[in-house]
Amino acid sequence: MDPRTIGVLGGGQLGRMLVEAASRLNIKVVILDTPPNAPAKQIQATQSHIHGDFKDPYKIRELAKTANVLTIEIEHVNAEILKTLMNENTIVIHPSPSTIKLIQNKFSQKTHLSKHKIPVVDFIDVPTKDDLSIAIEKFGYPLMLKSKTLAYDGRGNYLLRSEDEISNALESLGNFSIPLYAERWTSFAKELAVMVVRRANGEVKSYPVVETVQKENICHLVFVPAQINGVISEKAKTIAEEAIQTLEGAGVFGVEMFLMNDGHIYVNEIAPRPHNSGHYTIEACETSQYENHIRCILDLPLGSTALKVPAAAMINILGKSNDLQETLRPCAESLSIPGATIHLYGKQDCRKGRKMGHITVVSDSISQLFSRIKPILEIVNENEHDISTTMKIQPLVGIIMGSDSDLPTMKPCAEILKSFDVPFELSIVSAHRTPNRMFDYAINAHKRGIKVIVAGAGGAAHLPGMVAALTPLPVIGVPVKGKILDGVDSLYSIVQMPRGIPVATVAINNSTNAGILAVRQLGAFIPEYLEKMQKFMEKQENDVLAKVDKLEEVGWESY
């Protein structure tokens, strides 16, 4: 496919998945890492891998001689020698050594992002103990104290809660042997991540926004689509892409972010390589982050970053202890879960906290996804931490009504959706009294993941039709019966729409049927709801048949 050879600094699981993607394209990869049986070296027959440290200048030069393009799968490499090699102009290196160097130092990284107007939480340099006092004065407790370098998976972070902890904190962070800085503590609503893809020619794409759940600062669970408002999702993508535009070089970049309760987003950290939060792309996206990394650095056309499944999750398999079998219990469980794919990294030694593998689960809907991953998470977590509380599902159906006086009429619709386990929202949107709110609601609904809108209105019932005029989604209209005209006024107002703008009208006051119709629309594409609809119809038939039997039994007089 491409005659060039890629040299990779680092041979862990990210390198392994990179090699897997390269093999499919018949692209040669040479790995530099110390263990002769490093994960990435295990899945290629080539004997040309280099066994040595990815910080060793001589070994890096050796790697450069065998390859046309160098890249990294870990950022803690020797960036200086990469800079030298780049200046010698003998080899292409992606991402740029200056980017790698910048990212190695979290303080420089934050300074750089801040300078480029990328939102980050407040931070301050802490070169000495005196500066720590200044930081505490400025940001108060709790204070996040961080090592500037060599920090990953939570190592090098200390959440300082009070003065008593200062000496402990400094000691655990090496008493300034590694330089420190401090960040204002932020209580975020969610952690998000976006994988951004940049081709050597400058073209940029990004993968969908994912939600990540960390446990003791290690990524534990990733799921997609993030269950957030679509407008916030767009904002997160934009911030991530803008952050990557400030850096040099090609490749995929993981951008970790905090979403605050007020909708603010802060960039937390950037990884200049394939990232744990993008593992799911192998099974869930049209092109994986690994193949796109290869395409980026070889300056080939970028692959599509779109999801090819409605929902996906990734669960890390971290060593529970030295016992591999105990660690792999979630994998054994997942063999019986539809949509689950196991990835093990071939690491020989199992150690507590070590990343031994991951499981990706794909699904037809986010609610089905959560029920699929539940049994795996129960084993992973050993009930120590109930992850399901963080899983708020975005609505698929929006129920709106012109006034709270319509609530009694619209409630049966909500009850039907609830009984079918359809995630929905219910609110008041009045065409006449809140036209601006109606406008916003209608033009944003599909961006937020809503698949169908149910609108109830009475009298001069304009809400369903006006919403239908603004949204590309199907709108179901429920004519609400008023005190006069028997609801015929509402029915005509809703059903007799002009050519071009349809409203799916149901019977007067019959919001039950609106709910059922919404479920049928979902069921045409989500098998889970089609099956439930079939069962519902069977039950409905059996309920009537039971009455037939009863009538037969007791006779019409005593019925």
Next chain:
Amino acid sequence: MDPRTIGVLGGGQLGRMLVEAASRLNIKVVILDTPPNAPAKQIQATQSHIHGDFKDPYKIRELAKTANVLTIEIEHVNAEILKTLMNENTIVIHPSPSTIKLIQNKFSQKTHLSKHKIPVVDFIDVPTKDDLSIAIEKFGYPLMLKSKTLAYDGRGNYLLRSEDEISNALESLGNFSIPLYAERWTSFAKELAVMVVRRANGEVKSYPVVETVQKENICHLVFVPAQINGVISEKAKTIAEEAIQTLEGAGVFGVEMFLMNDGHIYVNEIAPRPHNSGHYTIEACETSQYENHIRCILDLPLGSTALKVPAAAMINILGKSNDLQETLRPCAESLSIPGATIHLYGKQDCRKGRKMGHITVVSDSISQLFSRIKPILEIVNENEHDISTTMKIQPLVGIIMGSDSDLPTMKPCAEILKSFDVPFELSIVSAHRTPNRMFDYAINAHKRGIKVIVAGAGGAAHLPGMVAALTPLPVIGVPVKGKILDGVDSLYSIVQMPRGIPVATVAINNSTNAGILAVRQLGAFIPEYLEKMQKFMEKQENDVLAKVDKLEEVGWESY
């Protein structure tokens, strides 16, 4: 994950994809094949592969010593030694050597299937030239003359069209040096294939029915879901599963079938291993055929065989000549096609007709799939053969009406769907005059892939509601205006449905809106239609704004 080692006879592309799946599970695989750089040997660092012929008894014994379970990736192996090994009871072998032996001989295979009442086309043994005359007398011309053994990818087949060709045919098939048999020539409507999965414990599952397109007897294109009636699809699955139940041993099996114009299905051939028609499962199904083959032979829980994408296709990359770059032109093209994934097999020598790789394309809908694969097929085919003629798309929308007199009212609905490129069907289904047809239509629509039904009716307009009472799909009702009562009779009949059975009613005689509503329902799940709907609404707005301008320009008097 599992400490057992799998020994594989054969190291081609099927073995390679098997190794890829095994690596993810950290399961060890040892390959037996002659070339030291066979495709399957390239993607494992282990040096324990065996370089030798998969027919060589000594090499097979050597393989058996290194492994816990033996399997095959090609059926032309030495089945006798496998039988001996199995009788010695020292190793597990899947599929059973007796199955491999049976399948090696196409005549025995057909005899076996026929004995077990699996439908196959008529066939007859042709041990001598005299028997050929009997066969010709029985089946007439054209006659399919076939080698019983060592035949694959079209080699060993001769379509005998007249007496003149007899000596040519016999010569090209080796003049009875390989035994021959004959089949009645069948002019099939489509070729179908089903991958059936059988676990060592006997549990059976199958993948969706695919359509295959052969060119010169070599598989060229596979797509899924097969664009056939869902009832026929179920029948094909059942026949495939029943055929596999007659064979011994575990693994995945490819069942190739012919679909005749009258709906009859004949089994053509069975492959007792992963199959070309199942390559697409890597990207398109919840678990790939390769991982499921491993699970089957290790007696692990079977993975889900469900599609995880709405549609997928697989295009084989066959050597065009000795020139690899020329052969790989479709791959270069597919780098720019969303949803396309390239698999190259690492074969060093490119030769005309050799399977060098394949491209899988996934998509949101079958129509989008066909437009995605078109540019790839144009390069593959060099316009010698227009494949698109075989691609008939199954309808997503069903338009029905009570009488042909409703056609003028329902036509605009068809025109809208046509303008949005929505595949649809239009027919007459009367609730009152053809109740049986209505019943069949309604209960089968969702099985055939229909996502929404549009029903038009006038007067005592029962059709939409009665159909809604039988299908779990959403039904859109169009009240058709009669000569009296202005259509209000139809409107009430359609909209005032009882609780439990909704009909999405649009304005009287406004089938345009029914079409638009159907597109909106599809668009909630198929992004292509959502985008088109947004453009449609923009155009609609601009058309009116143009009238605003015109009115402004010419004034109301001369407008």
